[in-house]
Amino acid sequence: xxxxxxxxxxxxxxxxxxxxxxxxxxxxxxxxxxxxxxxxxxxxxxxxxxxxxxxxxxxxxxxxxxxxxxxxxxxxxxxxxxxxxxxxxxxxxxxxxxxxxxxxxxxxxxxxxxxxxxxxxxxxxxxxxxxxxxxxxxxxxxxxxxxxxxxxxxxxxxxxxxxxxxxxxxxxxxxxxxxxxxx
Numbered sequence: 001x002x003x004x005x006x007x008x009x010x011x012x013x014x015x016x017x018x019x020x021x022x023x024x025x026x027x028x029x030x031x032x033x034x035x036x037x038x039x040x041x042x043x044x045x046x047x048x049x050x051x052x053x054x055x056x057x058x059x060x061x062x063x064x065x066x067x068x069x070x071x072x073x074x075x076x077x078x079x080x081x082x083x084x085x086x087x088x089x090x091x092x093x094x095x096x097x098x099x100x101x102x103x104x105x106x107x108x109x110x111x112x113x114x115x116x117x118x119x120x121x122x123x124x125x126x127x128x129x130x131x132x133x134x135x136x137x138x139x140x141x142x143x144x145x146x147x148x149x150x151x152x153x154x155x156x157x158x159x160x161x162x163x164x165x166x167x168x169x170x171x172x173x174x175x176x177x178x179x180x181x182x183x
């Protein structure tokens with residue numbers, strides 16, 4: 001059972017959040033529970049959508065962004081985000097089961113993406129306190145400074161949703177995927 005309100009409909013959400021939720025419905029065909037929960041704070045919802053939209057225009061491929069989301073969700077113990085990104089990873093980014101398993105383990109079967117996912121996992125585990133060797137490894141794989149900043153931003157964005165969902169205990173409205181790591 002959720003601990004925070006998941007607005008039952010767009011009309012039940014605060015007025016300032018309604019246009020944002022309408023935009024999500026138009027883009028996705030429905031409004032996931034995460035968005036209807038964050039909508040309690042229209043400012044937070046606007047911030048989430050703003051950062052998400054900006055990062056989608058970055059230079060990291062969509063598949064790599066999903067790989068990072070899967071690693072972060074597993075490490076942070078967020079069943080909602082793990083379920084959502086497993087679904088998106090399979091159906092939108094076209095990641096296969098072996099890749100999703102690798103991502104959940106903080107890695108990738110794609111050599112270049114592996115460096116990004118490993119770096120993202122290290123950021124989460126070390127709370128940003130990465131080493132020179134960690135940065136050197138992601139640079140050696142071909143990532144430039146802008147892409148490294150984007151990896152950090154994706155970790156932050158996904159950590160935000162992980163934390164909101166865990167605080168709220170948001171009901172999962174995707175096919176449920178069970179966490180392997182203790183939350």
